[in-house]
Amino acid sequence: MELTMIPLPTMEKLPDTMQAKQLLSKVGSNRAPVGHKQIAAEDDLSAMNTWLNEYSHTPSTYRVYQKEAERLLLWCIFQHKKPLSSLNRDDFEAYIQFMLDPQPRALWCGRQGGRGNKRGSSHWKPFSSPLNQASLTTAISIINSLMTYLVDAGYLQANPLRLLRKAKRQLQLEERKIEVQARILEPEEWEAMLETMNSMSEATPHEKDDKYRLRFIVAMLYFLGLRVGELTSHTWNAFQRINGQWWFIVRGKGDKLGKVPVNTVLLEVAQEFRKQLRMPELPVQGEDAPLVPSWRHAGGLQSRAVNVQLKKLAIETAEKYFQDKPATQAKLIKFSAHWLRHLSATMQDRAGIPFAHVRSNLRHQSDETTRIYVHGDDLSRYEQSQKLIW
Template sequence: MKAKNPDTRALSVPQGPVPVRPLDELTIPPDLDGRNGVNRADPARLQITADTDADAIRCFLTEYDRSPGTYRIYQRECERLLLWSLIDCGKPLSSLNRQDFEGYLNFLADPQPAALWCGPKAERITERWRPFVGPLSESAVLTAMAAINSLMSYLVDAGYLLGNPLGLIRQRRRKMSAEVGGPLRAVASTEEVEKIERFLDPQMWQAVTDAIEAMPKDAERGRDEYERARFIAATLYMLAPRAGELESHRMNSFREERGLWWWHVVGKGGKKAKVPVADDMLQALIRYRKYLGLTAVPRRDDMTPLLVSVKNGSPITARRLNQILKKIFNSAADLLPDDAEHKKEKLRAASAHWGRHTGITAKLDSGIDERFVQKDARHTDARTTQRYIHEEEERWHEEAQKQRLQWTDKNKKSD
C-alpha cells in the first residue's frame, strides 16, 4: 500500500468560512464575531472599547504589552481558543458554555484533524503557520487553561461577558476523585498546594556553573559568550526573573537608593516592583558591565540591554535566552555522574523558566525569611511561595529510610 502524501492530505482538509490564521490576519463573518454572543453582558456595563470577540481579546492582550513573554503565551492561547470556537464549534467565543470548554480541554490533548491544526513551527506571516505543533502535554494544558481563565475573568470584569463558564469546570474538578484521568486533571484544585519541581538542585546547579566555566575563552566571541553566560546564571540565581523580563529591561533598572542597590522590574500584568541586589549580584553586574566597556554601575539614563547579542549588541530575545540556556544545561548534564541519570534527564528538559524556580528555591534554602522571598519572587499570594518549600518533604523522605526491607534468601548457602 502506498503511503499518502501528507501535503496532499493537508490540502484536502476543508477550511470552512474561517481560515486557520493568526488573530491579526483573521476575517470573521458577522454572524460569528460575537456582537450577539449569548454570554454577552449588558452593553451599559462595558468598560472596554470592544464590540466583537476579537476586539475584546486585543484589549486583554494590551494589558500585557510590557511583558513580552506573558504576551506571547496569552496571544497564542487566545488565538487557539478563538479559532477552535469558530471552526470546531461554529459559534462566537462569547457564546461558549461550560460543556464547550470541557470539549476544548479534550481537544488540546489531541487537536484533530491534525492536518488542519498542527504543523512544524513557522513564521506567523506564512501560510505554513499552524496553532499547534502537536498534542499538548498535561502541563501545557494547565498553562493554556490558566491563560484562558485569565482572559475570561478579564472579560467578565470588563463587562463584556456575563460569566466565566471555565470557572464552573474548575469547581466541579475540585470535587472529583483522583482516579479521573485524561487532560481534565490539569485543572487542579486550588485547595492543594502542588510543590514546584522544575528547579535545579545544588548538584545540578554546580554542574551548570562548571559547564559555564568550561566554555572556550580563547577567541573574542568565546569570551563574549562566557561572560554573558556568567551574568545570565548570576541573574537567574540571585534575582529569579522571568525570561521576558530579561528581554525587556535595561541596565538602568538597577538603581542605588540610599546606598542600597535594587532591581526595579515591571512584571506580569505591568506590576512594578523592586528586588534587593545582594553584594554578590552587584559584583556580577559590575564584572559584566566592565567587560562590555561600560561604567561599573549604571546611571539612570543607561539604556543598554541587560543581555546583549554578541553579534551586534542588540537585546537578545526570551527565545534566544532559552536557546543559550538549553545548550548550557545539556553540557551540564554531561558533567553529572552516571548514577545521576534522573538529574541528567531533568537538566536536558530544563528551560529558562527553571532558572527562576531555581533562584526562588535557593533563596528559601539559604534561610531567607519566607516573607521576603515572597517579595523577591513578586508573588501576590504567600501560598505560591510555599510551593517552593521542600524541607518537610525532604525530612519525611529521610525518615522513610529508617524502614528496611527484611528478606531472607533461603537459597543462599551459609559460609
C-alpha cells in the first residue's frame, strides 16, 4: 500500500502497525553499549515515553513535548524508514527540512486551527501546516531535550543534533528576532488597546465581571511576561509574600520552577479583580482557586479561551482606532496572548530594567534567547545612524 493511503497512527497506536513493529524492534546504530542504560526501555518508543513521563505532572508541557516527539517518531517510521536510535546529523538535517514542508501534505497536514485535527479524531494529522521559524526553533529545542535525555540515560551514545552548526542556530535566532519585532505593539497600538479595554461596559454584573477578568489577564501577561499556559495552569497560591515582597511562583516551560516579582500596579489590578469575585483582598497561602475562572464551570479558562478573549480585544481596537491604517488592522488581527510576553520584555528593556533581570523575569536559559525580545541596541543603532548627512 502506498504511503499516501495509510492514515498515520498516534503514538499510542504505533505498536499495532506492522511497519512500526519492524523498526521499533531494531537496535539502532546509535544505541549505547549494553550495561550503560539507566532506564528500563528496550526500544525507541519506550525510551521516548520514559522521557515524556518525566513531564506527566505538567499537562501543558507534556502535550507540547508529546506533539514534537510523536512527529519525529512518525517521520522516522513512515517517511524516513529508519529507527530513531539510528539517526545521525544528516538525518536531523533532513527532518528539519521536512518540518518546513511536510510532504505529502495530504498525509501529514490537517486543517489549520480546525477542531477536526484534535487527537482522537479520525481526521487527525501530525501537523496543521508547515512550521514557521518560531515553531521550528521550538521543535528543535524540544527534540534536543529528548536526545540529550536519552544520552544521559545511557540509551543513546550521542546526540547528533549537537553537530548542527552553531552558525545555523544563530541564523535562526536572527530570523526569530525579526519575526518577533513585527509582532511588538507600537506605543500607540498598546495605548489604544488599553483604552478599548478600559472603556468596556460595566452596565450589568456580567459585563463588569468580563471587564475585570480581561483586565487581570492582560495585566498578568504583561507585567509578569507569562506564557498563556502558565497563566491558565496556576492558582492564586502562586502569589507568595516573601520578606514583605510579593512574588509569583511559576512552574513553566520544561517543568522549571521560577519566581517573578509582582509589580505594585499588577497587585492593585489583582486586588480589584478579587474584590469583584468576592474574595479576600490579598491572596492567601494554599488558595487553590484558578487564577482565571470560567463563568460556565467550576474550573478555570483554558488557553484557547484566553486567546479568543484577547483576539476579540485586538480586533475591537483595530476597528475603533485604526480604520484608516490597514497595515495596523492586519497586524492586530493576528494578535495572540504570546504577543504580551514579547511586549513585556520590550517594555522592561525600555524602562531601563537591567538585561540580567529581564532574562530572569522571562526565565530564559540563555542570553541569546532574551536578546530576541530586547531591542534597545537596535533603537540606539537607529538613532546613531541618523547622524549621517547627505
